[in-house]
Amino acid sequence: MAEVLVFHHAYGLTEGVRGFAGRLRAAGHTVHTPDLFEGRVFDGLEEGVGYAQQAGFATIVERGSAAARELPAGLVYLGFSLGVLPAQKLAQTRPGARGALLLEACLPVAEFGSEFGPELGASWPVGVPVQVHGMDADPFFAGEGDLDAARALVEAAPAAELFLYPGDRHLFTDPGLPSYEERAAAQVTERVLDFLDRLDQVG
DSSP states (O other), rough: OOOHHHHHTTSSHHHHHHHHHHHEEEHHHHEEOTTTTTTTTSSSSHHHHHHHHHHHHHHHHHHHHHHHHHSSSEEEEHHHHHHHHHHHHHHHSSTTTEEEEESSOOOGGGGGTTTTOGGGOOOOOOOOEEEEEEEETTTTTSSSSSSHHHHHHHHHHHTTEEEEEEOOOOSTOOOTTTOHHHHHHHHHHHHHHHHHHHHHHHO
């Protein structure tokens, strides 16, 4: 079974995120859900993004890194939207990652280059599988460069997969949000569980 570090989206550590983590636990995985917002949960996306901007995205990422330092190296990193920032950084830069699951966001690999900087041509870590999930008309994922970054990642990394779902909703996997889309969310959960099961088969 895998050990998974889950980072929440810009609404905060909602019941929907906790519920998703619970489904992974029910399948036998060990799951950690650190609170990057220190107890704050927001009613609107703009409020949550505003808090993240005020705190500083670097601070949010560092909170994620601090949570990882309390855990062993062999983790799967999963992020929902904003949570992809610490998840992707840790998957790329912390040795020992078993995999990454990037939901509704994906940054260019060069964003988290090696300690020597992205200008040296960062690449996705060899042997670390990754899945990216998002809606094909989501104005954030498809319209702000994340989809392009995901396609570039899939082209460059043999162990990368991209799953696109029809629709224009952002944060469609959280049942507590108005953007929830049940069918697509069920597919994401199924594919995430399959990803984790495959990790067990290879090691």
